[in-house]
Amino acid sequence: MQKSFLVKAVVGAAMLLAATAGAYAQDALDRVKQAGTLKVGTETAFAPFDFIDAGEHAGLNVDLYDEIGKELGVKIEWVLLPWEGVLPGLEAGKFDIVGGPATVTKQRMERYRFTPPVAEATVALLKRAGDESVQKPEDVAGKVVGGGKASAQLEQLKAFVDKLPGKADVREYPGNNEAYADLAAGRIVAVGNSLPNIAFVAKQRPETFEVVQPPFGTKAYFAYPGLKDDDHKSLMDAIEAAMLKIKGDGRLAKIQEKWFGATFDTPDLVTEPAL
Structure with missing residues (x-):
């Protein structure tokens, strides 16, 4: 009898738990x-x-x-x-x-x-306006570039420069604004980010930044x-x-x-x- 009571109690508790979970999962x-x-x-x-x-x-x-x-x-x-x-x-x-x-x-x-x-979301490069040393994406070989930490754009940038004859040094930044600041200051030669993002930045500050064409990344959204x-x-x-x-x-x-x-x-x- 005690065993039967225990079984009923366990079953009851399980049903209550399921009902509670179901209520939470009311979506x-x-x-x-x-x-x-x-x-x-x-x-x-x-x-x-x-x-x-x-x-x-x-x-x-x-x-x-x-x-x-x-x-x-x-x-x-x-x-x-x-x-x-x-x-x-x-x-x-x-x-x-x-x-x-x-x-x-x-x-x-x-x-x-x-x-x-x-x-x-195709990835491209942003460079300093007037920097003749970077005419196309491949020109960053052997140079220092950067991108936003934990982003898919940074991963594509790393994969791209790894295939270049002279691998670039890729710096990771807490956010894109920090990367753009270093680019403007000449500490790096380019920033890898989505084409819509860098096109907007270049449009806002044409005296400082310029988009490198064509984009180097895989077509993405x-x-x-x-x-x-x-x-x-x-x-x-x-x-x-x-x-x-x-x-x-x-x-x-x-x-x-x-x-x-x-x-x-x-x-x-x-x-x-x-x-």
């Missing part, structure tokens, strides 16, 4: 709707996607997530932190989705679910990573639907034009990334 979309807020994590050193302008968080991501928030009927709450802490922050539950675009790669797709792309577990499926489904609507009615193109001065022809989803 992320329900929790976001109930809170009225979508928490979005990003960095602020990746213009024109995210940056600080006159003390305010600005950029393409801010404008686009405002539209996503309207579609979902919620407010956007930004959680700002260094890029190397963004993906770990997502996995730790500090926010619901990443708002700093990440390059879609095969390795990342195994771990995260990506939204529809927001822009092209930027999208927002989220968690791919069952709990987050409905939320990611809703964000995907919202973004495809925003793309379909022309709002995405207007936002791209505002921040890049051009639009990007991107697929609705990246299913087989080249990287």
